[in-house]
Amino acid sequence: MGRQRTFDHDEVVRSARDLFWSRGYAEAGIGELEEATSLKRSSLYHAFGSKRGLFEAVVVDYLAHVARPRLAALRQSDPDPEALERYLGALRAEIVSPSSSARSGCLLVNAACTPLASEDEGVRRIIAEYTDEIRGAVRAGVAARRPDLDDASQRTLAVTCSSLVLAALAQARADDEAAAESLDAATAVLAAWQPTVAQVGFTAVP
Template sequence: MGRTAQFDHDTVVRAARDVFWDRGYAETGVAELEAATGLTRSSLYHAFGSKKGVFEAVVAAYLDDVVRTRLAPLLVPDAAPTALADYLAEMRTAIASGSPRARSGCLLLNAACAPVVDDEPDVRALVVGYTAELRAGVAAGVARARADLAHDASAALAEVVASLVIAALAQARTDPGAAVRALDAASAAVRAWA
C-alpha cells in the first residue's frame, strides 16, 4: 500500500504555477519544480505522473482561479451591458500597472508560443480550449454590449475583440505598451463597430 501524500496539493500547484508562468512549459525542468514545491522528483511523479501532469494540474487551477473568474461576469445570463468594457478595463489596468504577474503575461499563451506545443498534443489541446473559453466570453460580452448588431456583425466584432485580447495577453510580457494599445483598440472597436 502506497504512502499518503504529505503535502498540500493546492500549495504545490501554486508553486509549480509560478515556475511555469515565469519560465514557460518547455523551459521548466523537473529540478526547478522540485526546488519550488519542496517535493522530490519521485513525489512529483507519484502525485502527478509526469511534468506534463504537473502542468495539467497547474492549467486546471489557472483556468479556475484566473481565467474563469475574469470571464464569469461576461457569461452570466443577466450580464450587464458594461461587462465587456469592465473586463477590458480591468485587464488594461493590470497590464499597465507593471505588476510582476502582469509582466509575466498569460500562462497558457506563453506555453502556446513555445515549440513544445507542436510536440505535446495534450498541451496544445489545453491552449485551444482556453482560447475557445476566452472567445465565448468575449462573444457573450459583445452580444450584451452591442445588442443593436445583427448576428453576423456581432460575431465579426467578437472575433476582432477576442483576437486583440489574445494579442494583448501575448505581448504583455515583452511589450506592455503594445498590449495596452491592443486593449484600447478592442474597447474602441466595441464602441464604433457598425
C-alpha cells in the first residue's frame, strides 16, 4: 500500500498560489515552493507530478476562490445596474490596498505575459477562457447600467471597459497607481459614454 498523504492538499495549493501570484511561474523556484508549502520536492512531485502540475492545481483554486467570485454579481442572469461600478470600485480598492494579494495583479493575466503562455497550449487556453469571462461579465454589466444605449454602443463600451480592466490587472504588479487610474477611467467612461451623431463610430464625452 502507498503511504497515506499527511498534508492538507488545499492548504498546500493556496500556499503555492500565493507564491506563484507574487513571484510568477518562472520566478518561483522549487526551493521557494518547498519553503512556502513546507513540503519537500519529492512530496510535491508525488502529489502533483511536477511544478507544472502544481501550477494547474493553483489555477483551479485561483479561479474558484479569487477570480470568479469577483465576477459573481455580473454573471447573474439579471445583474444589478450598479454591479459593474461596484466591481470596478472593489477591484481598485484591492489593488491599492497594501495588504491585498491583488497588488500582484491577476495570476492568469501575469502568466499571459510570460513564455509559459506561448509554450503551453493548456495554459494559453485557460487564460483565453478567463479573459473571455471578464469580457462577458463586463458586457452584462454595461447592458444593465446603460440600457439607454443600443446594442452596438453597448458592445463598444464593453470592449473599452474590459480592456481597461485587463490593463489594470496587468499594470497592478508594477504600478498600482496606473492600475487604479485605468479602473477610474473605466468607471468614468461607463457613465459618460455617448454615441456620436450620425456616425458609425462611438466616443466618450470627456
